Amino acid sequence: MITVYAPASMGNVSVGFDLLGAALAPIDGSLLGDTVSIEAAATGISLTVTGPFAHKLPAQVQDNIVYQCAEYFALQRQYTGGLSLVLSKNLPVGSGLGSSASSVVAAFVAINSFFGEPYSRDELLLMMGEFEGKISGSIHYDNVAPSFLGGMQLMLSAPSMLCAGMPVMEEWYWVVAYPGISLSTSMMRELVPTSLPTSIALQFGQQLSGFIHALHTHDSTLALSLLTDVIAEPYRCDAIPQFNEAKHQLLAMGLSACGISGSGPSLFAVTTDKALAVAAKQWLQQHYLVSDSGFAHVCHIDQQGSRQL
Template sequence: MTVTVYAPASMGNVSVGFDLLGAALAPVDGSRLGDCVSVTHLDDGLTLTVGGAWADKLPAEPRQNIVWQCAEFFLKAQGIKSGVALHLEKNLPVGSGLGSSASSVVAAFAGLNEAFGKPYPPQALLALMGEFEGKISGAVHYDNVAPCYLGGMQLMLEQSGRISEALPSFDNWYWVVAYSGVSLSTARMRQLLPASYDRRTCIDFGRNLAAFVHASYRQDEALALSVLKDVIAEPYRAGAIPGFESARSGLAELGMDVTGISGSGPTLFSVTRDPQLAQRAAEWLREHYVCEPEGFVHVCQLDKQGTRRV
């Protein structure tokens, strides 16, 4: 028997919630934007094959692949003596700001858990996902793995055994996401941030995030959009992302409501409630922001399902 699991792309931070807010993405055209992992039972041993558009960007040695390491840990932790054959379909670019490593880790653990009778409950499995994704990004944070696994817009709690909880979403929002084609290291982009922040910045961050959560529950779109801003990372990262600042200005002139950095970039997101405007913004970004052949633009809404068997 083979189990195949799809794990969608995700936006970490969502501007207003640095390391505390994340959202899963679903292109409105029905295409998949995320990685797939297939798990097949073997009598013995562990094998990994890799395909997909971004397979050539991964380590050639299977043991260096995070999906292999997830399987090795899972089999050992569960005392499983039989083996597995894994296949990773790598559909997200590395270093894109779309939760590429999280997507692979989530798909791997979810597929293994499904194939072996779900020995891990969801919160325990999510904790493992965060631990392994942190090996790549340089720190354990759940703003990609939680929405990728659970879907929707997730607020990180990490309290009383609950890692995250879903926020009510604005179902008429369109998220235009554009990957320029440039690869940026998450660890390097985190190094651009200051070691400490002044009191005013901390107050602004807390106020904006609290207001966004409040607006989500009240379904107050105007308030949510007014506070969807990044005072923690964007001031230090914007200049390091080629074309971001000019794209933000151009999208504002088009009439987009707000534009921000997805994760640590270079992917940007821009929000509108007008589906026709979303398509015009996507065309503008293809012409003015995408700078490499590998770049792409998708008009998305939130992926409410999260990780699922396919």
């Protein structure tokens, strides 16, 4: 049996709407992401779904994105044997932590490995984006790319390169909190205007290019000062309960930046102070989480991405 883990991810990372994403690794060593296991079976395709958020997925396995990935792969490879898959759904649906991307990445990496890796990295990435787009409502790679490849990935969409890994500030601590409610990604995308003033477009370009420059020159102070969202957060923040209050409190505590993870409702905050990161996590656990399914972690960037367990 082959088992593949794909980490959770933050899309946008505030400064890079649809263009920047980062994989997450809790510093306590726990795994924050989905796993998919695969082995040969006598006939047909079967899928068993386990994990704390299994009940949030479609009741019919044929409607599950992992089943559809396996069905597509078997058809492309003209495979007539059987496949038995198990999805451990450890990420909450509609959380802003790349839940669907994690499932899709784990599925495609596991299935590709099962078949002897017939597809290249970029071929897999294209398929991952297409399938994840079925759930999120549009094709974008800022979750699947970091979950697949690890690190912080900048989407290039150039003919010769879909994305590129960015230098990572290893001294940064990322505090991530999921409040325990779900928000539809497609609904949250509809809150963002389809056109923006030229001044905002220029500000977005300046901040993203400045942030990328700061990463390459390892200028932590400059990078943190630019880590703001002028595209989506102004239109999404009010739709996320307690986000504005939490951001105000975290910045008042001394954290350097705070933003919406993906389309929410999860948030992230950044600091170079580990003790402050732990304090922020504790505050979020007490004030931002609204159900037993919520959680908060102090993370580094996951440099490995998807991998066999």
